[in-house]
Amino acid sequence: MSRSSSSSPSRATRNDVAKLAGVSPAVVSYVVNGTKRVGPDTEERVRDAVAKLGYRANPSARALRLGSTEMLGIVTPTTTNPYFAQLAHEVEAAAAKRGYMVITSSSDSSIATERVQLEQLAGRLVDGIFLCSTVFEPDLRNLDIAGIPIVLLNNSAGVPTRDSVGVDLLHGAHLAVEHLAEHGYDDIGIVIGGTTGDEEDGRETGWRESLERLGLTPGPIARGSFTPDGGYEAMRRLIRSDAVPRALFVSSDQMGRGVLKAAHEAGLRIPEDVAIVSFDGSLDAAYSWPTLTTVAQPLAEMAEAAVEALLGPPHERVHMVVEAHLVIGRSCGC
Known part of the structure; x- marks a missing residue:
């Protein structure tokens, strides 16, 4: 016989963890979210309590409280090309420094798929999107309506109405x-x-x-x-x-x-x-x-610039162009 919902154990709360660890609920948040350092003994008690109670933070409640999901999206033409894989990795690293995680998706070099991926990211209420588009000037009116900021990444031409970052x-x-x-x-x-x-x-x-x-x-x-x-x-x-x-x-x-x-x-x-x-x-x-x-x-410089454009203070539209450099191999005759 299946257990009724009324007899199912209730989900552990932040207050439950705080009580078991002998700390305040705020301290539990500091440890779980990594927002402030606490003493090693205190952190160990909190983590032990989290493990014993099976506590999991509620991301929806946190997003509502902060007014942010602390999530960003990136759409690349493909995830199989090492160039775009490394670029996405650098974006993840730059965003993590600011406490954001990144959802990566691929358009398979299709404009139609690119639009679908953008809509899905918007539906997940991401705080912003990095787009490595398959065209120089993509149609982003739906994102504008949704109020989701976007940075065109890997865009060398520059679009007057958009923040963009690309190589010369x-x-x-x-x-x-x-x-x-x-x-x-x-x-x-x-x-x-x-x-x-x-x-x-x-x-x-x-x-x-x-x-x-x-x-x-x-x-x-x-x-x-x-x-x-x-x-x-x-x-x-x-x-x-x-x-x-x-x-x-x-x-x-x-x-x-x-x-x-x-x-x-x-x-x-x-x-x-x-x-x-x-x-x-x-x-x-x-x-x-x-x-x-x-x-x-x-790529690291491009990623840092893109994250700053998306998460930094309000600014006028910027098109940042970075310079490439030559790496010598054996294929040229050197």
Whole structure:
């Protein structure tokens, strides 16, 4: 026979824990929520009482009391790309310093899925959202209506009506192309990922500008998705058309992995036959073979700036652009 609800044990309260531990309810809150330090003996008594009573804090009651859920959301195009996984991790670390936890979700590079994820986060009453959108200027009117602040993260273009944080893609592309040119390569092509909104990526613009400034003729362009498979297929097309340049700027480390695989299969040596510089500075670059020379994005700096924009004092709209830096591997010929 099942037990009736009237005979079920009642849920332990904060006052129950305080009574058993011999402290005030406020001290229980300090220990459970980590909001104030208490003596080690007192903390041990409280934690023992919590364990014995099976006490669990009521997040809804706490949110109502504070006027905050102390939760933030982040939507990235994918959670399988090491770049976005590391960026989300840095956001979690920066938010934790302020007492916030972060819910991570993925749009699978779909505008429709991105909207669904944003609506679900809004339904969970998060205090703010970081969006790594699949388009440069997403439609966020529903979040505005709900009064949920948002920061566009990994956004290099900047949107006048939004706080945004991104890396200087033009400068990063200049670093890559100029480094290859310094090696004496005058035939520099590009393997570039496509954007959902079909806007020209800043890396492609920077590649063109650098070649023009150096007086070099642009090499071939091969397009694909920002994935290893996208880089692989793009490189295979260059190989089949006998259009492989002496050097390649590849717009992401993930694509760089695919380029390397296609080159190895075709018997091309890196960097002896094709020199490569990629973009992002993720673990993909460090653990490829040969290691990829890459334009690294300062993810911790970007995350800190995004959290400050979301949780800091009121301010005018800000677009923060951070500079990338070159990390030397073996793929460029150094």
